[in-house]
Amino acid sequence: MMLKLLMGTIFLTQILLVAAMAFATFRVLRGPRAQDRVLGLDTLYVTATMLLLTFGIRTGSILYFEAALIIALLGFVSTAALAKFLMRGEVIE
Amino acid sequence: MNNHLADLPAWAAAIAALLLLAGAGLTLIGTVGLLRFGSFYQRVHAPTLGSTLGIGCILLASMLVFSVLESRAILHELLITALMVVTTPITLMLLARAALYRDRSEGSDEVPPPPSSPDARPPEPAE
Amino acid sequence: MRGLMRRLLPYPLMTATLLAVWLLLNESVAPGTVILGGVLSLAAAATLGVLDLPGGRFRRPAVALSLLGLVLVDILRSNWAVAKIILRPDGGGRVSGFLRIPLDLRAPYGLATLACIVTATPGTVWVAYDRRRNTILLHILDLVDEQEWIDTIKGRYETRLMELFE
Incomplete structure (x- = not known):
């Protein structure tokens, strides 16, 4: 009974997270400006990390956690690089 | 399938379920804000919900499940938490600074002008 | 040795x-x-x-711990506040804007910590720092009472950070 409830909750959590990813993707596609797209991309990365964590809870596999760690790291580095580019790409320092 | 969760006591399953729902719900609300808000500087506040308490709740649920089951150490969650705590403010700050820089260089009147100074130099980064 | x-x-x-x-x-x-x-x-x-990083010492773990607890409580509270703002049906009736706050804190690591605290709390984002005047520029989502925000930043965080880093 409790197991069914927990599995159902995990499934619902994953649906909510996928909806959140869809909203973030919409912001990436829609813009309107470059900084909006980068913000959407960063949100997408964070949500993807959370989705991987829920998969990890569901399956009990450690591989999902390694993947979540790597996605979190990549997301940070790419957002930082993109933000830096937005600052330097346009105006000469 | 999923027999590893069958050993979980009821109280832990209930708390984990609540934490998972709270985390995912907060993240979803954050992305709704990302869609609804009108300007970039309002939108930059929205994903903070997911990247602070949202991911915090899900990490807590994961720690709870795996430490009660004792199937493995909970150390990876601690690493992800530390990473999130360090990186979230930095990315948002960089983005806000980049947006301000771009808006100022375009002469937008949505943002406050740089503090008037003898030599018009952009403010130093705080890092 | x-x-x-x-x-x-x-x-x-x-x-x-x-x-x-x-x-x-x-x-x-x-x-x-x-x-x-x-x-x-x-x-x-x-x-x-x-x-060759700027020097700074980490002292007073008790103050650091109390600051950490304070920040955690503030993050919880402002998560709730921002979620309510997002879900409010009238989308446009919000007052959000920039706020310039003069600081007394000058230690580089203290300023960096303050920037992280402010940005990690939903509803406030650190935008810029003016070194000459020692003021910071924040963007605040729910800017109804400016003085209240100034008191929050200066009273809750800055005094403790000055104890920690200066």
Whole structure:
């Protein structure tokens, strides 16, 4: 009974997270400006990390956690690089 | 399938379920804000919900499940938490600074002008 | 002896943290892992020494802990507040805007910590710092009462950060 409830909750959590990813993707596609797209991309990365964590809870596999760690790291580095580019790409320092 | 969760006591399953729902719900609300808000500087506040308490709740649920089951150490969650705590403010700050820089260089009147100074130099980064 | 220690271990806290992360990633405390991690973190800390970072000491763990608790409570509260703002049906009736706050804090690590605290709290984002006037520019989502925000930043965080870093 409790197991069914927990599995159902995990499934619902994953649906909510996928909806959140869809909203973030919409912001990436829609813009309107470059900084909006980068913000959407960063949100997408964070949500993807959370989705991987829920998969990890569901399956009990450690591989999902390694993947979540790597996605979190990549997301940070790419957002930082993109933000830096937005600052330097346009105006000469 | 999923027999590893069958050993979980009821109280832990209930708390984990609540934490998972709270985390995912907060993240979803954050992305709704990302869609609804009108300007970039309002939108930059929205994903903070997911990247602070949202991911915090899900990490807590994961720690709870795996430490009660004792199937493995909970150390990876601690690493992800530390990473999130360090990186979230930095990315948002960089983005806000980049947006301000771009808006100022375009002469937008949505943002406050740089503090008037003898030599018009952009403010130093705080890092 | 002291000088040798200083040269070999310029940032003891950083070295210990790096070693801890290495051990966490490997999930083992086997002698080989500890030795390799120790050598790597010593080398990394030595590289940091080349960067010649501004000096700063970490003191008063009690104040740091109380600040951490305060920040956690504030993050919880402002998560709730921002969620309510997002879900409010009238989308446009919000007052959000920029706010310039004069600071007394000047220590670089204190300012960096303040920036992280402000940005990690939903509803406030650190935008810029003016070194000459020592003011910060924030963007605040729910800017109804400016004085209340100034009191929050200065009273809750800045005094404690000045105790910690100055």
